[in-house]
Amino acid sequence: MSFLTVLAVAVGLAVDAFAASLARGCIVARERLERTALLCALLFGGFQALMPLIGWQIGAGTRELIADWDHWVAFVILAGIGGKTIHEGLSDDEDSDTSGRALAFPALLITAFATSIDALAAGFGFAMVEDNLWPLIAAAGVVTFAASWIGVHIGCRISMLFGKRVEIFGGLVLIAIGCNILYQHLTA
Secondary structure, eight states: OOHHHHHHHHHHHHHHHHHHHHHHHHTOOGGGHHHHHHHHHHHHHHHHHHHHHHHHHHOGGGHHHHHTTHHHHHHHHHHHHHHHHHHHHHOSOTTSOOHHHHTOHHHHHHHHHHHTHHHHHHHHHHHHHTOOOHHHHHHHHHHHHHHHHHHHHHHHHHHHHHOTTHHHHHHHHHHHHHHHHHHHHHOO
8 A cells, every 4th residue: 555545544544533632622721731732642643553453453354243333332432522521611610620621531531442443444444455554553643643732732722712612612523523423334
């Protein structure tokens, strides 16, 4: 597979992580911006690099076991986190500290997993065509790391312009990602 093809796959895999990072950046306190950006970039980039390897090792023989329900898992996780984020955005407590919510490690870990399920499928695909997986692992990790870092920073800037209510937007983005994953799998 050519470098441009691998890069295109990596960019395609990074889109969900970028959107989720953008949503996370919308609710981060400015003093925690760099920490949140680094954590999102490491988690999302790490999962995007690790999941193709897992998918490749599981192989094409077990694809049908997971393919029937993987999109539902991603949808439920992202819709749940998005719904919680919207609820927090609608709360009347304007003085509440959002920095704890923005950096909640379990939520970021779950989001990183949910947005990397497509990378697992990419690993399955590479196992079927017996192609070299290492360029995809490297490209997916690096591209997603950069996209996530940038997404958190853009999200923070958006929240500075529009205030606390931007959390509603962030929640809607997460739900939209989940719906898109579900739609793509149900119409394939």
